[in-house]
Amino acid sequence: MKPKADKPGIKDVATRAGVSLGSVSRVINKVENVSPELRQRVLHAIAELDYRLNHAAQTLRSRSSRTIGCMFTDVTNPLYANLYRIYEERFRANGYMVLLANSLNNPEWELEILSMFQSRRMDGIIIAPGNERNASVLAAVQKIDLPAVILDRDMNVNQDLVLFDHAPAVQQAMEHLIDQGHREIxxxxxxxxxxxxxxxxxxxxAGFAARGLPARADLQVLLPASTAPAFDLVHELLQRPARPTALLTLGTSVLADVLNAIRAQGLRIPRDISVVSTGEPDFARSHQPRISSVTVDLDAAVRESTALLLTRIREGRAAAPRRVVVPTIFTLRGSCGPAPATAPRTR
Known part of the structure; x- marks a missing residue:
């Protein structure tokens, strides 16, 4: 039997392409400062030799897995789904694969995920724990020995933070509604x-306070989770004799429940009731009328957190933790109008 030929290695690729080992490595790791001509020569040599990178061996040699761990609470939330999509694009361009873990707000799962990220030699992690005040989760985040960015969580730990400035845009939305005559918001x-x-x-x-009005607790509907069913609670809210004339609601599946409850009551947007969404699922932009929203600048959030993490990967954890704040934006659309002179009776 003819002996099986050895598999081609990185040296064979360099020889075939007529370049250095370092050049081949930069192309394989998708480093940006490589000329198109050199990249094409290396990729052509790889294809001709049918070269396959041994990732396990590479990890042992370089102590780099070229992977980023990403832990979110619930990827059915449009915010996290969109963030992950942009992270994947941004890190792929820098030669990294992003592995997503969905914790579903379970503290035990979050501890398990953090342990897995550590044991699998992730180059860095981006995390948004759902249990930011849980003592065990806090301790685990503090102890994790990986470059890390904490996304939009108030955690007093020795890690880099990227925070979303939610309150000002929500306040702006509230002030707009109040200036339009709404009081039952x-x-x-x-x-x-x-x-x-x-x-x-x-x-x-703060929006009420800025206009010299009290914020009423009986108008605040608190759900058990950001994607929990909301139809029944909102339906009941809209059946009150003095029902709300405006709603500020989460832009998750909760928004769909809110719109369905409004429709079930025979109310029209914005003639009978105004709606503002905190977050923006795709259907909010195609809904008629389009839904006003308070949103995070996702591109800025990803740009800042990616830059922080890549810098931390290169430089290690010696530097002091950094904190970046990303603004939110109130976008006025057709779902907001003046408060009705009298709230019409619902069905």
């Missing part, structure tokens, strides 16, 4: 004690 939000929810409540209350 309901808030439909998750009651979880996370930074995004607490800061949105802060902005909601």
């Amino acid at each position: 309901a808030l439909v939000i998750s009651g979880t004690q996370t930074r995004p929810m607490l800061r949105r409540i802060e902005g909601y209350q």
Whole structure:
């Protein structure tokens, strides 16, 4: 039997392409400062030799897995789904694969995920724990020995932070509604004690305070999670004798429940009731009328957190933790109008 030929190695690729080993390595790792001509020569040699990178051996040699771990609470949330898509594009351009873990707000799962990221030699991680005040999760994040960026969580740990400035844009939305004559403005939000929810409540209350009005607790609907069913609670809210004339609601599946509850009551947007979404699922832009929204500048969030993490990967953890704040934006669309002179009776 004819002996099986050895598999081609990186030296064979360099020889075939007529370049250095370093040049081949830069092309394989998708480093940006490589000329198109050199990249094409290396890729052509790889194809001719049918070269296959041994990732396990590369990891042992370089102590780099070329992977980024990403932990979100619930990827059915449009915010996290869009963030992951942009992260994947940005890190791929820098030669990294992004592995997503979905914790579903379970603290035990979050501990398990953090342990897995550590044991699998991730080059860095981006995490948004759903249990930012859980002592065990806090301790695990503090101890993790990886370059890390914490996304939009108030965690007093020795890690880089990228925070979303939720309150000002929510306050701006509230002030607009109040200036349009609305006083009965309901808030439909998750009651979880996370930074995004607490800061949105802060902005909601600040909007009333800025106009010299009280924020009423009976108009705040607190859900068990950001994607929890909301139809029944909102339906009940809209059946009150003095029902809300405006709603500020989460832009997850909660928004769909809110719109369905409004429709079930025979109310019209914005003639009978105005709607603002915190977050923006795709259907919010195609809905008629289009839904006004408070959104995060996702490109800025990804740009800042990617830059922080790549810098930390290159430089290590010696430098002091950094903190970046990304703004949110209130976009006024057709779902907001003047408060009706009298709230019409619902069905």
